[in-house]
Amino acid sequence: MNKKFVLLIALLIFLVGGVLFLKTGTFGTNVLWNVSEQGSWLLPLVLVAAAIDSINPCAFSILLITIAFLISIKSRRVRILSIGGIYIFGI
Structure with a gap:
């Protein structure tokens, strides 16, 4: 197989796995809440949550x-x- 194709498939699997990991557990919400400084950065929190949920x-x-x-x-x-x-x- 083409090396670029294999790399693209691996990246896609990694991204989908990451999204599923963040979407199914409470780990993602805890990380996002801490990153947004307990809600003071509400817009980034909403944008990331919407991107995860929109798949x-x-x-x-x-x-x-x-x-x-x-x-x-x-x-x-x-x-x-x-x-x-x-x-x-x-x-």
Whole structure:
């Protein structure tokens, strides 16, 4: 296999594992609370928590199915991108 591909897969596995670790346990909330100095940095706390919580594999698959459907009915590229953008913004 290509060395870059293996490195990319390893990085992806590491990131997904880290997100799952922070999302499933109380360790992540304790670390974020201490990093934000007991809530005085509320915005970074909310942004990191939202980024961890926003990973939803179902949303990616539905987006791909919708785009594949729009391509199969020969929709224009601008329409496909606008529908995909609306979907991403809505999630």
